[in-house]
Amino acid sequence: MSFQQGLSGLSAASQSLEAIGHNVANANTIGFKQSQIQFADIYAGTLIGSGGNQIGIGTQVSRVAQLFSQGNISKSDNPLDMAISGNGFFRMSTGGAITYTRNGQFTLSKEGYIENAAGARLTGYMADANGVIAIGAPGELVINKADLSPEASTEYELKLTLDSRKGNLVSADFNPDDPATFSDSTSAPVYDSLGNVHTLRTFYVKTGAGTWDVYATNDGVPVPTGSTPEGLIGNMTFNNGGVLTSVSTMDVPMVVTTGAATPYTITIDQAGTQQFAQDFGVSRQLPNGFAAGTLVDFSVSSxxxxxxxxxxxQTNLLGQVILANFANPNGLQNRGDNQWVETSESGVPMVSTPGSSGLGAVQSSRVEESNVDLTAELVNMITAQRYYQANAQTIKTQDQILQTLVNLR
Known part of the structure; x- marks a missing residue:
């Protein structure tokens, strides 16, 4: 009598229970991908006889496949946590050894590297001091905590609505301290090369129907333009419809005594300014430049x-996370700690930025949960248990038959 079928069934059922147990144990493991046992039947080789008369000798495990289906994405309070919505793996480096993972639970090391619990560092492309991504060979991402250097103001975009109902004034009488000598004014903060803030105030003096002179002061002092009175930086002309038809170049010479570069020039762009019979208003006021700043926090975009x-x-680009994908993810070798390494079966990694080349998007402050369906696994456990019992019963039955034969006299 043959016990082979029953023994192979017991072995297969035992391995199935091991896979199910592994899945159940990792039901709460972030980024975990469940395993699935796949079986194949066994037939003894023979050179004679009809195929229809063959009786199999049991079963075997053909492979343990991992199911890389998308897990649920849940919210996290850690801004460094990331979840991949779609295809791809995070590319990690441990002393130069590259692994891949779907577990996006990351922290910041004391050196500024983004790493996981196993100490593997997230890789990607770094940005230079100007926020330009250096696309090339991926490297370990490190957050540059250096202060952001100040930038002097050089341009000032200013769009206004001037009140055509204002009375005409004599431009030569302009005095920044006397509101009766100008029609309207507005101010904005600007910065020198050291990041010191100054107040640039512009004044508008209506000199005739559709004609205006523009003056400027720096911290309350008329800018040195050599005009009489000092501070005249240009003029504007409007047509009968209130549309700006001509405007002189408005370069403001800024003289400062803070130790910064001086003098420096700020060019005011007043394109789009209009003149109507309505109250003076500012619709756009955007000077460039900024003071020095320290890094407060950072976030990861999709x-x-x-x-x-x-x-x-201010904001500045510090780097960019990359993802990798494989022609055959099931060919990856599992190294534990939710990490895989490439093999000849998986193919070479196809590396690109999230959202491109068929790769998924990255969600910040999110994690991808295990894709284990706990209810289904518990049902599979019951099935595997019955399968084990049934195979044990075939061995018991064959043992009884064999005992009967032995007892024949």
């Missing part, structure tokens, strides 16, 4: 860009 936010209100 395309993997790491954007730093600074105390001066």
């Amino acid at each position: 395309n993997g860009e790491i954007v730093g936010r600074y105390s001066n209100g």
Whole structure:
């Protein structure tokens, strides 16, 4: 009598229970991908006889496949946590050894590297001091915590609505301290090369129907333009419809005594300014430049860009996360700690930025949960248990038959 079928069934059922147990144990493991046992039947080789008369000798495990289906994405309070919505793996480096993972639970090391619990560092493209991504060979991402250097103001975009009902004034009488000598004014903060803030105030003096002179002061002092009175930087002309038809170049010479570069020039762009019979108003006021700033926090966008936010209100690109995908993810070798390595079966990694080349998007402050369906696994456990019992019963039955034969006299 043959016990082979029953023994192979017991072995297969035992391995199935091991896979199910592994899945159940990792039901709460972030980024975990469940395993699935796949079986194949066994037939003894023979050179004679009809195929229809063959009786199999049991079963065997053909492979343990991992199911890379999308897990649920849940919210996290850690801004460094990331989840991949779609295809791809995070590319990690441990002393130069590259692994891949779907677990996006990351922290910041004391050196500024983004790493996981196993100490593997997230890789991507770094940005230079100007926020330009250096696309090339991926490297370990490190957050640059250096202060953001100040930038002197050089341009000032200013769009106004001037009140055509204002009375005409004599431009030569302009005095920034006397509201009776100008029609309207507005001010904005500007910065020198050291990041010191100054107040640039512009004044508008209506000199005739549709004609205006423009003056400027720096911290209350008329800018040195050599005009009489000092501070005249240009003029504007409007047609009968209130549309700006001509405007002189308005370059403001800024003289400062803070140790910064001086003098420096700010060009005011007043294109789009109009003149109507309505109250004076500012519709756009945008000077460039900013003071020095320290890194406050940073976030990760859907395309993997790491954007730093600074105390001066500015943002700067610090780097970009990359993802990798494989022609055959099931060919990856599992190394534990939710990490895989490439093999000849998986093919070479196809590396690109999130959201491109068929790769998924990155979600910040999110994690991808295990794709284990606990209810289904518990049902599979019951099935595997019955399968084990049934195979044990075939061995028991064959043992009884064999005992009967032995007892024949």
